[in-house]
Structure formats: C-alpha cells, structure tokens
Amino acid sequence: MPRYFLTIEYAGGAYVGWQIQQNGASVQAHLEDAARAILGGRQEVIVQGSGRTDAGVHALGQVAHCDLPEGFTPEKLPLALNAHLPPDIRVIGAAEVADDAHARFDATQRAYRYRVFCRRHAPALLAGRVWHFPHNLDIEAMQGAAERLIGRHDFTSFRARHCQANSPIRTLDAITIERHDDEIWFLFSARSFLHHQVRNMVGSLVLVGQGKWTADDLSAALEARDRARGGMTAPAEGLYLTAITYGDTTPDGIPDASA
Amino acid sequence: MPRYFLTIEYAGGAYVGWQIQQNGASVQAHLEDAARAILGGRQEVIVQGSGRTDAGVHALGQVAHCDLPEGFTPEKLPLALNAHLPPDIRVIGAAEVADDAHARFDATQRAYRYRVFCRRHAPALLAGRVWHFPHNLDIEAMQGAAERLIGRHDFTSFRARHCQANSPIRTLDAITIERHDDEIWFLFSARSFLHHQVRNMVGSLVLVGQGKWTADDLSAALEARDRARGGMTAPAEGLYLTAITYGDTTPDGIPDASA
Numbered sequence: 001m002p003r004y005f006l007t008i009e010y011a012g013g014a015y016v017g018w019q020i021q022q023n024g025a026s027v028q029a030h031l032e033d034a035a036r037a038i039l040g041g042r043q044e045v046i047v048q049g050s051g052r053t054d055a056g057v058h059a060l061g062q063v064a065h066c067d068l069p070e071g072f073t074p075e076k077l078p079l080a081l082n083a084h085l086p087p088d089i090r091v092i093g094a095a096e097v098a099d100d101a102h103a104r105f106d107a108t109q110r111a112y113r114y115r116v117f118c119r120r121h122a123p124a125l126l127a128g129r130v131w132h133f134p135h136n137l138d139i140e141a142m143q144g145a146a147e148r149l150i151g152r153h154d155f156t157s158f159r160a161r162h163c164q165a166n167s168p169i170r171t172l173d174a175i176t177i178e179r180h181d182d183e184i185w186f187l188f189s190a191r192s193f194l195h196h197q198v199r200n201m202v203g204s205l206v207l208v209g210q211g212k213w214t215a216d217d218l219s220a221a222l223e224a225r226d227r228a229r230g231g232m233t234a235p236a237e238g239l240y241l242t243a244i245t246y247g248d249t250t251p252d253g254i255p256d257a258s259a
Numbered sequence: 260m261p262r263y264f265l266t267i268e269y270a271g272g273a274y275v276g277w278q279i280q281q282n283g284a285s286v287q288a289h290l291e292d293a294a295r296a297i298l299g300g301r302q303e304v305i306v307q308g309s310g311r312t313d314a315g316v317h318a319l320g321q322v323a324h325c326d327l328p329e330g331f332t333p334e335k336l337p338l339a340l341n342a343h344l345p346p347d348i349r350v351i352g353a354a355e356v357a358d359d360a361h362a363r364f365d366a367t368q369r370a371y372r373y374r375v376f377c378r379r380h381a382p383a384l385l386a387g388r389v390w391h392f393p394h395n396l397d398i399e400a401m402q403g404a405a406e407r408l409i410g411r412h413d414f415t416s417f418r419a420r421h422c423q424a425n426s427p428i429r430t431l432d433a434i435t436i437e438r439h440d441d442e443i444w445f446l447f448s449a450r451s452f453l454h455h456q457v458r459n460m461v462g463s464l465v466l467v468g469q470g471k472w473t474a475d476d477l478s479a480a481l482e483a484r485d486r487a488r489g490g491m492t493a494p495a496e497g498l499y500l501t502a503i504t505y506g507d508t509t510p511d512g513i514p515d516a517s518a
Contacts, residue, residue, distance in 0.1 A: 009380075009382065009383040009384065010383050010384075011383050011384045058384060060384075078379075078380055079380075082380060082381075087381065087383070087386055088383050088384070088386070089383055090380050090381055090382070090383040091380070092378070092380045119351070120337075121268075121337055121338075121341060121349050121350070121351045122341075122346065122349055123268065123349070124268040124269050124270050124346070124347050124348055124349040125268065125269075125270045125317060125319070125347070125388065127346055127347070129384065
C-alpha cells in the first residue's frame with residue numbers, strides 16, 4: 001500500500017493532545033477514525049505523527065504518515081479526510097512518500113512558535129490562542145539571553161520531571177524573538193525537543209524580559225541541570241507546532257516552514 | 260459628571276451587533292450593564308458608540324463615550340468595567356474628554372480591516388475570525404480596481420438595501436490590500452461608511468481577484484447606482500472595526516490606528 005505524509009493543522013484546546021489516550025479525545029484518534037471512514041470502515045489505519053503535542057497545544061504543520069490502499073491522490077486525500085474530521089482539525093496537504101519513510105524517525109528539524117500577548121487587558125479575540133501576559137517584556141534582553149540556550153546542552157533544567165526521553169541532551173539550533181503588534185513570538189528550531197522544553201524555556205525567557213533574571217541567571221539555571229532552577233512552564237495555549245522538516249524540505253502543504 | 264471615551268475590543272460572533280436590540284445580546288447592552296454595575300446598580304448609564312457594527316462583526320478599536328461620577332481614573336476604569344464584562348468584550352483604554360465630546364458625531368475617520376483566508380482547506384484555528392475563500396486571488400488586479408472606488412462617489416451599488424443613511428454619497432479615503440501569509444487583508448478608511456459598504460466592496464473586489472470582473476466592471480457597477488449590480492456581501496466574520504480617529508488622533512489604548 002502506498003504511504004502518505006499528511007500535513008495537519010489543529011486547535012489543541014478541545015483535545016488531550018496529539019496522542020491517543022484513555023482519558024479523552026485526541027487528534028490522532030480523530031485522524032485514524034477519519035482514515036477508517038474513507039475506507040468504508042473496513043480496516044484499521046495507524047496514523048503515526050512526527051511527535052506528540054500536549055493537551056491544548058496547537059499545530060500549523062504537524063506531519064504524520066499512514067498507509068492507504070491505491071486510489072487516493074495527494075490532491076483528493078485531504079478533502080476526503082476533512083469530510084470526516086471536526087472543523088478544528090484540518091488536513092492541509094498530503095504527499096506520497098517511500099514505503100519506509102517515517103514521520104517521526106526521519107524528521108530532521110522541528111519548529112515551534114510561542115505567542116505571548118503583552119498588554120494589560122486580555123485580548124477579546126484570542127482566547128485559547130496566546131498566553132496573555134499583562135506586563136511589558138524587554139525583547140532585546142530576551143534575545144541576548146536566548147543565545148545562552150543555543151547549541152548542544154543538557155536541558156534537564158527545562159525538561160518536564162516526567163519526561164521519558166533517554167537523554168536530556170539536545171541541540172537547539174535557533175531561537176528568534178519577534179514583535180507582532182501586541183504580541184511577542186518566540187520561534188524555536190531543533191532536531192528534537194524534550195517534554196515541555198519549549199514552554200519551560202519561554203517561562204524562563206519571560207523572567208529575563210521582566211528584568212527578574214539576567215542572561216547570567218539563565219545560564220546558571222541551564223548549568224544547574226535541575227528542573228527546580230528553571231522558570232515556570234508557560235501555558236499550553238500559546239504554543240504552536242509550526243513545521244517538521246525531512247531532509248532539507250518540508251512536505252507539501254506546510255504554509256511557512258521558517259516560522 | 261466627567262465624560263470618558265472608552266476604546267473597546269470585541270469578538271462579534273456571540274452578539275446581535277453593537278447596538279441594543281430586542282432579539283439578543285448586544286455589546287452596547289453589556290457595556291451599559293457593566294457601567295451600572297460599577298456604580299453599584301444605582302443609576303443607568305448610556306454608552307454611545309462611534310457607530311453600529313453588525314452581528315458577527317468584530318472590533319479592535321471601537322470607541323464609545325459615557326458619563327460617570329467623579330472618582331474613576333482612565334487607568335482604573337477599564338479594569339473596573341472588564342470585571343463585569345464577558346471575556347469576548349474588553350475595554351482596553353479610557354480617556355477623560357470634554358463634556359460635549361461625542362463618540363459618533365466627532366469621529367473624523369473610521370478604519371476597517373477585512374480578512375480573507377485564501378487556501379483550499381479551511382483554517383483549523385480561525386473559525387469565525389476570517390472569511391475562508393478556497394481560491395487564489397490576484398492582489399495586483401484587486402489593488403488596481405480598488406483605485407476606482409477611492410474618492411467621493413454615490414455608493415448605492417455597495418449599500419445595503421435597508422441602509423438608513425440619508426445620502427448614498429461617501430468619500431472613501433483609502434483602500435490598501437496586503438498579503439499576510441495565507442490571508443489577504445483589505446484596509447479601508449473614510450469619515451463614514453454606508454451600511455454593509457465594506458462587506459459589499461470586498462465581495463466585489465474578490466470578483467476582480469478571481470478574474471471574474473475587470474476594473475472596468477467594478478467602475479460600471481459603481482456608476483450603475485444599483486445594488487443589484489454590486490457583488491455579493493462578504494460574510495460578517497471577516498470584518499474588524501480597527502480604529503476611530505477624532506481630530507488628528509485616536510483615543511489612548513487603540514493598538515494600531517493605521518490598520
């Protein structure tokens with residue numbers, strides 16, 4: 001059976017996360033149900049994602065693979081699946097790939113965006129889409145401090161206590177911090193991330209942006225290799241998985257691989 | 260009693276519009292209830308907006324005035340009102356103004372943004388916030404045609420049939436059309452607009468963007484002074500009232516008067 005990479009957009013607020021769990025609806029389960037539905041309910045389909053996202057986390061460019069019988073084209077497949085998905089989950093692209101291509105193991109780069117809405121008064125139109133932070137943040141200070149996190153480090157201080165990865169060592173390729181009107185966007189890219197790593201790094205950078213931490217404090221937290229020394233975990237609702245890269249490219253349909 | 264200008268942000272989806280009506284919840288009624296609440300329920304307060312917005316239309320910078328007893332500061336007033344408002348209505352600024360300042364009659368410029376999301380597959384994260392249009396649009400063609408609408412015209416062809424304005428003559432100061440990733444934003448400014456004028460102009464410009472109309476077709480529609488010759492009414496959910504200008508300035512708290 002041909003294998004397809006799907007590019008998937010979702011609002012995380014209604015789900016327990018990407019991964020199938022006993023305690024609620026997951027994005028993965030919806031996709032597997034939709035795939036089964038387009039096959040007339042006759043066979044199970046496994047949809048393997050590039051990685052998990054937590055409850056409440058959004059995606060603009062999650063990628064997953066699945067095997068389907070002959071007869072679907074990359075143009076029609078998203079339309080067929082979307083007909084069986086809730087409106088807050090959309091398949092926005094599909095590509096036929098090699099039979100042994102793997103959405104998780106072949107990924108060479110993952111990109112996340114974290115949106116902080118900085119204004120005294122909460123946004124009327126962005127509930128569940130940003131972290132509302134009612135104080136100004138010093139972008140230059142955060143940019144300077146973020147440099148301390150770039151590169152290969154032991155990220156224990158920014159890793160969830162229940163993280164299941166074998167090693168706390170990761171290589172962070174880039175952090176970019178941009179102002180967008182009332183928002184500050186933190187853009188992260190790496191081959192892979194630890195559990196809660198992005199949200200914990202944002203929680204710590206925000207301490208720098210408030211002037212509560214210096215860049216040296218951030219370095220000291222990193223070097224301590226102790227979660228208790230890292231900053232708070234920023235809320236899930238501001239986090240977006242934006243793109244997964246395979247080799248040097250992203251699958252068709254990903255809107256913006258750079259952010 | 261001192262008079263205040265309030266700057267107000269709201270998501271229109273849950274409301275019958277700005278104006279108090281018999282058939283459902285309005286933004287104005289929520290604000291008047293909140294103002295009464297901060298006075299201990301002891302007196303009625305009239306909140307006069309710069310103009311109406313229709314059901315489903317959003318605002319990032321609606322302005323309204325009201326008279327309140329001494330004792331509120333422009334810093335505290337939004338916090339006090341927001342404590343009594345639903346989360347999809349936020350007062351984001353307040354300014355004390357002259358006793359005879361009038362949110363509607365003194366407005367010298369109104370600015371709207373219309374967001375069209377152009378992609379085959381609907382957006383998972385922007386339901387109710389954009390008009391999903393599943394075809395590409397030619398921005399240059401629309402920009403060229405939009406020039407035909409600038410200036411002083413009889414806008415009968417782009418006016419709701421039930422519009423109550425005395426005259427169909429308006430002066431349109433500017434239309435700017437910008438790409439923002441998958442979205443196209445139409446920015447309009449004028450001293451005032453007719454009922455449905457922005458949505459009807461967008462519906463017609465989209466015909467140009469699709470190649471169904473030329474700029475000359477748009478001119479002919481304008482000159483016909485016949486609503487039947489104008490394009491469709493674009494849906495309410497893509498429309499945002501972004502800013503109201505008084506004299507040469509906008510009240511404090513308006514995030515972006517230029518867009």
